[in-house]
Amino acid sequence: MLSQEAPHLLEKREVKARREGLPELKNAKKGEVVLRFAPNPNGPLSFGHARGLVINSSYREMYDGEFILRFDDTDTKVKPPMLEAYELIQEETEWLTGRKPDRVIYASDRIDVYYEHAMVMLNQGFGYVCRCTADEFKEFRISKTNCPCRTQPISDNMVFWKRMLEGKFKPGEAVVRVKTDMELKNPALRDWPALRLQDTKVHPHPRPEIASTYVVWPLLDFQSAIEDHLQGVTHIIRGKDLMDSTRKQTLLYQHFGWTYPETMYWGRVKVHEWGGFSTSQMRSDIEGGTYDGWSDPRLPTLAGLRKRGTQARALRNFWMELGITQKDISVPLATLYSHNTKVIDDDAPRLAFVRHAAEFTLEGEHPKKLDIPVHPNHPEMGQRTWDLSDGQIWLESDDLEKMDLRLKEFADVALHDRVARVESMERSDQRPIVHWLPDKTSTEAVVIGTKNDTVFHIEGRLEHHAYTPGTIVQLERVGYAIFTDETTLFLCHESLKDD
């Protein structure tokens, strides 16, 4: 009845529902969306890169589109690529997004294509070879005046271009610029540089097949713009630090008569506990020995996160929850850990680890063996069996302040010298429940964790197990941990409380 008399009331109710997942893409048709993520392979992927991967690849799934992984490796000096990173990044991309990219592109394979477009630009007069120094041009940019090179004839541009390719200029002596307008309000857009020279004898490209082949290299704004068009990219989602890039590139697209893709931006993300890390800073810290490689768990790299047991799904949930707002934000690690806990808890077998273990002898009547569940919420995961035949057990030294304890799943005991006297098998009072281990079912082990950029080791007794490296377990009353080897574990979540 309502639907007949006042259908608008029903419609409104739908609108109120909280939006789930990512917002719709503008001008997007299912099956016709092409997205890309374009890191510089100057190191393995970091936590921040994960956002680009997660958001872009999620839209691929949402629209049944295509996802391109592109290596923007066009700088051999300031941010030189790292050869191993090409493989690592592809592997990490697959791990994080759950599948391979539809296409993988190396910008350094496509230099000739960029040259062709540079020549079109020069021939059609919307680009020119500028021989001013960077400082000289800066003055022109500030004073909104044309540089003398701007009006030179196309024939001159072609000559200078040829000389650039032949290596007749040194880096800094010539650059190809896109003609925009020196009066543009935004100084960043005025006749921006598109290609420059690099001394690839001194700074060869790390890929052996490229090495010193080229001296003229495109800059990001040019290379990325051309490649996006060539690959048919329909939607670009990237950081808002690249907003002026969009504007520069749109100007270039107008010259070529192309239409620029739809663009969305996200703001800066800082993780409260990490502060600022840059790939180059990490690189030098690793080389200097501060960190133990790119997968050091203190580092905000995907490799480091992975090593401490962070699940791809947790990372995906984390970034999906932040969405793509342009706000600059600072998130606590607790948020990521909370996602990770949700992902791992159901599958994490329980295991006992007694920190700083102290040995006691059981006194009194008690069973010689004990069966306890592997996971309290999942009986189907089976039982673990403890051997108490020699009566020797281990307790956490921090638990020894109280003299009366309940040994979890076992018995009430009273401590006294190195003896634990069994008072009752049933729970008889409210004494604290502690975890413990029989000597015969445990071995020496070490748990490693991090705290404020330092690494700590905890020695103790670990319950016997048959888990392989990489298995995530929950150490009862301690926390989630991932096996490094049979007797070494790493705590998944850094303890965030001060103690």
Next chain:
RNA sequence: GCUCGUAUAGUGUAGUGGCCCAUCAUGAAGGACUCUCAUUCCUUCGACCCGGGUUCAAAUCCCGGUACGAGCACCA
């Protein structure tokens, strides 16, 4: 300095003129369950940057201010 952008609970986030004395998550506090300080569940706490304007009606539109961030690299 010029240019661009953003401002909702402690932290994130939904909300695109009336359904909003504002959503969801996280966090904190309390409780239930549990022979873990885990998981799960319940309760509570807590926000529309400031000032004008438009409108019958503004978190939502406009202007100004403030704060924060980014670009103005022959880096990506």
